[in-house]
Amino acid sequence: MGLTIPKTMKALVLRSPSDFGIEIVPVPAVGAMEVLCRVRAVAICGTDPEVIHGRLKGIWPPAYPFIPGHEWSGEVVAVGPGVTTFAIGDRVAGEAWKGCGYCRSCVEGDYNFCENYGKTETGMRHYGFMNQGAYAEYNTYSVKAIHKISERISFNEGSLVDTAGVAAHGAELIGITPGGTVAVIGPGPIGLMAMRVAKIKGAARVIAIGRKGRLESAKRLAADDVVDFEHEDVVAAVRRLTNGRGVDEVFEASAGEGTLKQAIMMVRPGGRIALLGVPSEKAEERVPFKYICRNEIKIFGVKANPNVSETVVSWMESGRLVVKDLITHTFPLDDIHAALETFETRKDGAVKVVINP
Numbered sequence: 001m002g003l004t005i006p007k008t009m010k011a012l013v014l015r016s017p018s019d020f021g022i023e024i025v026p027v028p029a030v031g032a033m034e035v036l037c038r039v040r041a042v043a044i045c046g047t048d049p050e051v052i053h054g055r056l057k058g059i060w061p062p063a064y065p066f067i068p069g070h071e072w073s074g075e076v077v078a079v080g081p082g083v084t085t086f087a088i089g090d091r092v093a094g095e096a097w098k099g100c101g102y103c104r105s106c107v108e109g110d111y112n113f114c115e116n117y118g119k120t121e122t123g124m125r126h127y128g129f130m131n132q133g134a135y136a137e138y139n140t141y142s143v144k145a146i147h148k149i150s151e152r153i154s155f156n157e158g159s160l161v162d163t164a165g166v167a168a169h170g171a172e173l174i175g176i177t178p179g180g181t182v183a184v185i186g187p188g189p190i191g192l193m194a195m196r197v198a199k200i201k202g203a204a205r206v207i208a209i210g211r212k213g214r215l216e217s218a219k220r221l222a223a224d225d226v227v228d229f230e231h232e233d234v235v236a237a238v239r240r241l242t243n244g245r246g247v248d249e250v251f252e253a254s255a256g257e258g259t260l261k262q263a264i265m266m267v268r269p270g271g272r273i274a275l276l277g278v279p280s281e282k283a284e285e286r287v288p289f290k291y292i293c294r295n296e297i298k299i300f301g302v303k304a305n306p307n308v309s310e311t312v313v314s315w316m317e318s319g320r321l322v323v324k325d326l327i328t329h330t331f332p333l334d335d336i337h338a339a340l341e342t343f344e345t346r347k348d349g350a351v352k353v354v355i356n357p
């Protein structure tokens, strides 16, 4: 196929919960309707430490040893049988989910609800969670899980297509009021993406709610106004900033305790709330039942990033969605321990930490 592909590669291998290191492993074989990619950049996601520390073992990952990583970009180095739309040398960005393609949910386009989840034999894939991921020099991907990116997007930026997609999917679900005001609770990477996506979709103003370093970066990078929850009553502050009316939409991106109720109380009558944060399995929230009904507050759960990657790539290529400044640190694969520590402790104002295998 023109390129010499080595038989082995470096990869981050999880041996058991929290026990991991760089190992030499076989380069995976490419199957039908798959491509082999040379991974150039992989961003650390908030769910990666969960997977690495085995907090969801048995599900993510289903077994050990395992290679995590799902927010990546790279180039195609080999194509499998049946592949007609990708060629060697194509630059691509990945998506973590690939549905079976034939269950009711997949046929209707909701491959994030694939009814064959966990059944690799059906063709279903969840790269970096259930199936081998991108913290490696190479990995194979279904043609359904990759999107071409032009030279206008660097590989590091391309690794954020998946991250931005979660915010884009949430914004698509709730709809953004043109000229309106959006509040974002939790100014981490997804929250910052939500602020920028809200502006692309026509919001005039963004209010960020958070604290400390992350609130400072929100002010610098994306928000028009900020509310520090350690020093203010956030609902009163948002009401004050909107002349008492409340915001048109809220993105909840922290999954913190009590933030759903805050979102409900800060949105205008008829307003909409997207839940982007990832709460723990057991999290339950008390909400004002009557108030929600009387004010027709609409609450949307948001799962992954189906059908938005092409839009995100277009936004990035046209310069409408800037992500470069969210990448605060880069590390080679060999420095994975330092990279994870930087991300997990938010060292030196870390927002997005990207690995270059």
Ligand SMILES: [Zn+2]
Pocket: 045, 046, 047, 070, 071, 162, 163
């Ligand atoms: Zn992610």
Ligand SMILES: [Zn+2]
Pocket: 099, 100, 101, 102, 103, 104, 105, 106, 107, 111, 113, 114, 115, 116
């Ligand atoms: Zn399916």
